Amino acid sequence: MTSIVPSVNAVTEIETRKADHLRVCLEEDVQFQQVTSGFDCYRFTHDCLPEINRSDINLQTTFLGKNLGAPLLISSMTGGTELAQLVNTRLAIVAQRYRLAMGVGSQRIVIEQPHLAPTFAVRSFAPDILLLANLGAVQLNYGCGLDDCLRLVNSLEADALILHLNPLQECVQSRGDTNFRGLLAKIAQLCQQLPIPVVVKEVGNGISAPMAQKLIDAGVTAIDVAGAGGTSWAKVESQRAQDNKQRRLGQTFADWGLPTAECLHSIRAIAPTIPLIASGGLLNGLDVAKAIALGADLAGLARPFLAAAVQSEAAVDELVEVLIAELETALFCTGNATLAELRSSGALQRV
Numbered sequence: 001m002t003s004i005v006p007s008v009n010a011v012t013e014i015e016t017r018k019a020d021h022l023r024v025c026l027e028e029d030v031q032f033q034q035v036t037s038g039f040d041c042y043r044f045t046h047d048c049l050p051e052i053n054r055s056d057i058n059l060q061t062t063f064l065g066k067n068l069g070a071p072l073l074i075s076s077m078t079g080g081t082e083l084a085q086l087v088n089t090r091l092a093i094v095a096q097r098y099r100l101a102m103g104v105g106s107q108r109i110v111i112e113q114p115h116l117a118p119t120f121a122v123r124s125f126a127p128d129i130l131l132l133a134n135l136g137a138v139q140l141n142y143g144c145g146l147d148d149c150l151r152l153v154n155s156l157e158a159d160a161l162i163l164h165l166n167p168l169q170e171c172v173q174s175r176g177d178t179n180f181r182g183l184l185a186k187i188a189q190l191c192q193q194l195p196i197p198v199v200v201k202e203v204g205n206g207i208s209a210p211m212a213q214k215l216i217d218a219g220v221t222a223i224d225v226a227g228a229g230g231t232s233w234a235k236v237e238s239q240r241a242q243d244n245k246q247r248r249l250g251q252t253f254a255d256w257g258l259p260t261a262e263c264l265h266s267i268r269a270i271a272p273t274i275p276l277i278a279s280g281g282l283l284n285g286l287d288v289a290k291a292i293a294l295g296a297d298l299a300g301l302a303r304p305f306l307a308a309a310v311q312s313e314a315a316v317d318e319l320v321e322v323l324i325a326e327l328e329t330a331l332f333c334t335g336n337a338t339l340a341e342l343r344s345s346g347a348l349q350r351v
Contacts, residue, residue: 229281285326
C-alpha cells in the first residue's frame with residue numbers, strides 16, 4: 001500500500017503535536033484525579049521472618065524471547081523532535097545497562113517525514129534490549145499498511161511492534177483520527193503478515209477482559225493493559241485544544257477508563273498464558289510488585305522515566321536503582337526470592 005504523503009501543514013502540525021505532548025506531560029497537571037490505578041486497593045501480607053537472603057533475590061525474567069534483568073518496561077513516550085532524540089538516547093543507554101525493555105513513541109511521523117527516523121533510532125545504544133516499535137492502530141484505516149509497518153520495524157531494528165489503541169485521545173484531539181471501523185480485522189491481518197510479534201496496548205484508559213479475548217483471538221502476541229490512573233491523555237489534549245468544545249471534552253472525560261489493577265486481574269483470569277504488561281499509573285517498585293503478583297509479566301512506567309530523562313542519564317540510572325530496590329524489598333518482605341514465587345505466593349490481598 002502506498003505510504004501517506006502529507007501536506008506541509010500536516011507535517012508542521014504533527015511535529016508541533018509531538019513537542020506539545022512532551023511539554024504538557026512535564027509541565028501541566030495531567031494526572032487522573034478521581035480514578036486511581038487500583039493498586040491502592042491491594043496490600044501485601046508482611047513476612048517478618050522471610051527465611052531468605054536478600055542477596056539471593058533474582059529479578060531476571062524473559063519476555064517475547066528476550067532475557068531481561070528486571071521485569072521493567074520503559075514505556076512508549078516520544079520521538080520526532082530534538083528533545084525526544086535526547087530523551088530516547090538516555091533511556092536506551094540505561095535500558096542496555098540494566099537489560100530492561102523499552103518502547104518508543106508513535107512512529108507515524110517517520111512514515112510522513114522519514115528524515116526524523118534518527119530521533120527514534122536507539123539500537124546502536126542498546127544492542128541487546130527488547131525494543132518495541134510503535135504505531136497507532138487507527139492508522140491502518142488512514143493509509144498505513146504492511147510495508148509501512150515493516151519500514152518502522154526495520155528502521156528501529158525492533159523486536160516487536162506495538163499497535164496502540166487511543167479512541168478517547170483521538171476524540172479529544174483537534175482533528176483526531178476517529179475512524180475505528182473494521183480495525184480488529186486489520187489488526188488480525190497484520191498479525192498474520194508481520195514476521196515479529198504484535199503487542200496491543202491502550203494509552204491510559206485500559207483494556208477490558210472481553211476486548212482482550214478478541215485481541216487474542218485476532219492473533220495478538222501480547223497485551224499491555226495501559227489502564228487508568230496515571231497520565232490522562234484526555235487532559236493532555238484538553239491542554240492543547242484549539243477551541244472550547246475540545247477543551248471541555250477533555251475535561252469531561254479526564255477520569256474516564258478502567259483502573260490498571262482491574263484490567264490485570266480480569267484479563268489474567270480469562271487468559272492465563274498471554275504475555276501481559278501492566279502500565280498506567282505505576283509510580284514505584286511496590287506498584288511493580290503488586291502488578292507482578294496480579295499476573296503481569298512486565299510493568300511499564302512512562303512519565304517517571306520521561307521526567308528523569310529530561311534531567312540527565314544519571315537521573316534515569318538513579319530511578320532504575322530505586323525501582324529495583326523497591327521491588328527487591330517487596331519480594332524480601334514477603335519471603336519470595338523470584339518473580340514466579342511472588343506471583344504464586346498469595347501474599348497480595350485486596351483490602
